[in-house]
Amino acid sequence: MTPAAPPALFRVVPPGIFGPLASPNRQHYWLLLCRLFDEFFGPDAPLPPSTGLPRRDITAAIERYLLTDDPWEKEDGEAPDAGPGQRAAAIYERFRAAGWLRQERVGVREMVSMSPVVSQLMSLLLEFSERGPTFVSARIRSIELQLQQVVEGRAGADALDEAADQSRRLLSALAAMSLQVRDLMPELSRAESTAQFARQLFEDYVSRFFIGDYADLHAAGHPLARRGAILAMARQLETEHRARLLAWYREHLVAGDDARAAARLQRAIDRLRELERIDEYLARLDEDIRQANRRALAFLDYRLRAPDRLDVLLRRAVAGALAAAPEALRLPVGPGTLADETRLRPPRQRARPIPRSANQVQAPTPEQLARLSLLRRMKRARLVTPEDMAAYVGRHLGQGDRIESTGMAIDSIGDFRAYQLLVTAALRSQRPGGLRRDDPLGRVLRGFRVELLPGEPGDSDYLRAPRFVLHRLRKTA
Structure with a gap:
């Protein structure tokens, strides 16, 4: 199935809606939007009339916010000595042009509202920031x-x-x-x-x-x-x-x-x-x-063991050494040579090792070599690695998504051991909590999962065990 095309975001929301939130005063614009949403348009605000709120109520609220907290930076195109009323009107126009507020004329009055799409976007942003x-x-x-x-x-x-x-x-x-x-x-x-x-x-x-x-x-x-x-x-x-x-x-x-x-x-x-x-x-x-x-x-x-303010102490010691008189920097030691070979500790004489006679090496007989090789092959035949399990399961799943145990063949000792591990995984999956993440079987079961089937155990050519089904795990993006 071909992947779906990405949704057209700016067919749903106004194209310039993120403009105020990308400006140098984005923190203050966001604070104003939150206050306006809580006071006029949000779920906690009184239900506004269907025609909207008067424009002067919105600009008066913005002006009131500016009078209580005004740490804004000057932006391009803003008058250098604009008063709170002019700045409130400019901020309102910025919100209206970006699409956060919608203005309509009802008779001779200008009424302001927030569209349902923008209100839903504001709710999602608040939910995301308060997660x-x-x-x-x-x-x-x-x-x-x-x-x-x-x-x-x-x-x-x-x-x-x-x-x-x-x-x-x-x-x-x-x-x-x-x-x-x-x-x-x-x-x-x-x-x-x-x-x-x-x-x-x-x-x-x-x-x-x-x-x-x-x-x-x-x-x-x-x-x-x-x-x-x-x-x-x-x-x-x-x-x-x-x-x-x-x-x-x-x-x-x-x-x-x-x-x-x-x-x-x-x-x-x-x-x-x-x-x-x-x-x-x-x-x-x-x-x-x-x-x-x-x-x-x-x-x-480290912070508990290291001396407190170690960097400050080092800077003070260096500054004191640079400003001290030469006689004050003399080391507190007696006269004479400070470092001399006579003062050094003599080298340690290691005792010579006791001579030992080497053990006689006896070559194994051909029978012993054959038994050892047979033992190694027996152990390897009973060992199931993730690659062995993937090959066994892939041989039966093929291009399908599931297969029952009755359709799985046992043609060798390796197949028998892989089948036994699948039965064990199916039984363990029925425990409370399922197959634990620290279970060693989890490293073998890659790309598929095992589900135990209800009913009586089934008989195969070599084993009587509960029936199960393999499901391929689909990789998702």
């Missing part, structure tokens, strides 16, 4: 509940799209978390004192950037252990409920276009399947957090 620690449990629980409603027929494809978008946002947040942890440590290292470093470490590093439920991610009762059920519901929606979901898309979103409806459904299913890769993101985040902890502990240990 806190991510709670994986809440997002996984929300995704599962929405998919359950879709499977039970109590919700349509709109709930499916919302669950797919939440899955994408969860993975994006986990991916960005590693970069935030790595970027935070150089900033903390610039702290002027040990107390400041410790305070920033626990306030910024732990409280603001950590996952809110990071300590419970590996618990058996954490909702993250239910991701297998989420993936199963996604497969069920793709097969059993496909016709109902396609009908919803055709009726509500794509105006009867079957191709666009199928593409929209496939996009939602693919985003849900990305949850298969959440272990990769969590493993990388664990490693970044361990490295950050080691760096923080090493820095704290």
